[in-house]
Amino acid sequence: MDSSGMLKSYIEKKGLKKTSERAVMLEIIKKIPGHFDAEGLLSQVNRNNTKVSRASVYRTIKLFAEAGIIKESLLRGGRKVYEYGPEKTHHDHMICVKCGKLFEFSDPMIEKHQEEICRKHRFQMTGHKLEIQGICNSCK
């Protein structure tokens, strides 16, 4: 299912309503490659003809995340970033402390060991976040 369909079904399931603000934001988010944050999206939404309030931008971001249309990541320093990708698979992040660039990676072995350790602790994992800080190749 594409993201418009996901939004539609989420809205129907929850008894919510279709609004132009949500449609506008979805179209803009679709076109963003990589990561974005709330304030950046806010200014991007209001750059041209469209206009959505700050409160609604935050509200809608939360809604999209709940609907699975975007994914939230919390970086060091408390910075929250999002990325579009209903079809995107899970991945973790490496962040360069010098240039701030974000790299994505995924390691099946790490994932497997996480599941194992949760089993051992009788902890029912619902999600996880791994962030590696360091210095990227171009900053060395």
Place this chain on the structure above:
Amino acid sequence: MDSSGMLKSYIEKKGLKKTSERAVMLEIIKKIPGHFDAEGLLSQVNRNNTKVSRASVYRTIKLFAEAGIIKESLLRGGRKVYEYGPEKTHHDHMICVKCGKLFEFSDPMIEKHQEEICRKHRFQMTGHKLEIQGICNSCK
């Protein structure tokens, strides 16, 4: 070296000065089992006879973290928590989304795979943070 010694040597190395505020905070932090946050420490410091300003509490927490006396962890939602432990080894966290309890764990295999993937990406790791969210045994 114990934490008082660590503070002393850090202060000397940086050309800083001994203050009663730092001594008071260190004594209190030593007695805190598990995690604490800045606001909680602030009220704990000012509960009785002692008195340290909000600004100094934040400043001193940062100083202690730089000196290696306490360790900072950034949790989901941007919450920053600290824990006393100069002799404590690296560990990661599991956090229960129902009761908020924090569990510590350490898995050598996960650590090893992290180093491997960093080598592969020519990324020079300086630190990392793994947080597993889920439901703990007593909340199931």
Place this chain on the structure above:
DNA sequence: TTGATATTGAGACACAGTATCAATATCAAG
């Protein structure tokens, strides 16, 4: 004792995000 400088407290400020609430948009039912 004195002078240089690090530190403090108080409060202003910054930033990200949330709560409030009246006005408005949506939508199903009639």
Place this chain on the structure above:
DNA sequence: CTTGATATTGATACTGTGTCTCAATATCAA
């Protein structure tokens, strides 16, 4: 189409968490 219930919005106040500023003070070496 009209109506009514209710979800949504924008404006703005507010909150939490932390930083900055700066004058007053504490520390420490000479």
